Amino acid sequence: MADMTVKGAALAAALAGNFADLPIYDRRAECASRDEIRALQLEKLKAQVAWTYERVAWYRARMDELGVAPADIQTLDDVRRLPFTDKSVLRDTFPYGLFAVPMEQVVELHASSGTTGKPIVVGYNAHDMDVWSDCIARMVQMAGVVPGDRAQMAFGYGMFTGGFGLHYGLQKLGCTMIPAGSGNTERHIAMIEDYGTTVLVATPSYALHVCEVGEKMGYDWEKSTLRVGLFGGEPCPPALKAEIESRMHIVCTDNYGLTEVMGPGVSGECLAARDMQHIAEDHFLWEVVDPATGEPVGEGEVGELVLTPLDKQAIPVLRYRTHDLTRVVCEPCRCGRTTARMQKVRSRSDDMLIIRGTNVFPSQVEDVLSGIEGVTPHYRIVVDTQDGLDRMAVHVELKPESFSDSFEAMDAFRRSIEEKLKGVLLVGCKVRLVEPGGIERTTGKAKHVEDLRK
């Protein structure tokens, strides 16, 4: 962590390595032995598969095709006999084809817009809402939030699962919610000041924007009541987190989830293992597979995360292919929890760009830029074709202090970034230096790639 003032005794103790006294929301679930966890998962998996088979025609048909019945699930490894599900299934059955309860029992709908085509919609009954808020309550507690915190929401309260999902769970823990919603950054800063906000819930890219706008307004983040940044919804690279922590004088943790299996609350970062997130294993069975073959990778190896929610009644989903790349470890954590931890997701199997035959991940660009003095974490990759050949440009935003009127100096700086990128990406690209503030900010998930070839 960068040089900073830590606000709050619990956070200070945790960051000094003293985890023993930190509260754990649900010790029975979060600190069970590995055998207990696996036994509970198996019991729930059997019930979930039976629930799904009996109520959802799509799964019944697929399982019949594969020759597998609910009674065949006798061990956790038997999960591999079940069909995979991916986004296309939810699209093809839009809106209610996978629902397993009558609509009168569905208390809330959420949707994910996706980048192309139809959205997908998910529903929750009262039981699902309880599970969801419970998962969030435990996750925010492991992130350093305590009852009585004042949590200001900067996620949108629309169909996106981020806003309401975090809202219910934070309230369940005992926080005061400040439902500001997304956008209107100056107002967010005024509200932090006026209401004594202690927790900001946002995407990390938007939190950085809040930080920058506050600095421009002359707001003193060090003296602010804000102490925790609760991030999620998009990757939070270590350099971005460190920058926000040192400039806003807060501790930032990030949590992971996706609409199709619930929303936020699938896994979250504790204060001990800062690059990993604890999976709520009593509610989610995880697998890590080779994205190309669907076969399991070796223990602790990187692959695509596949999730089977174990407690989902309104819209059960079996073996959901997340496309998120990670690895999972099961050793107990210094925080005292025994639940498996997934490495924070930096890239997806489907965000890989192929530039003139070379595979490029946006996270590689991010890592190169984070090692260069004088540039901000805001960037954009633009890909198009010229005369049938792929071209990649990287728009890099300068910090005010590195902006200069000297063409020669700027050109040398630009070329040095091009060389560094080429050394890592193994394919040439053009760098365009953008003035401070020149890369568009979003209130939600940042858009880092514009692929004009599609």
Ligand code: DLL
């Ligand atoms: O983004 C759920 C969420 C909201 C999680 C707020 C945490 C906080 P979707 O819009 O369906 O749901 O997008 C899910 O976003 O498959 C990942 O690729 C990415 N993602 C979500 N959280 C993280 C994270 C919500 N902490 C997709 N780190 C997922 C990296 C994340 N990627």
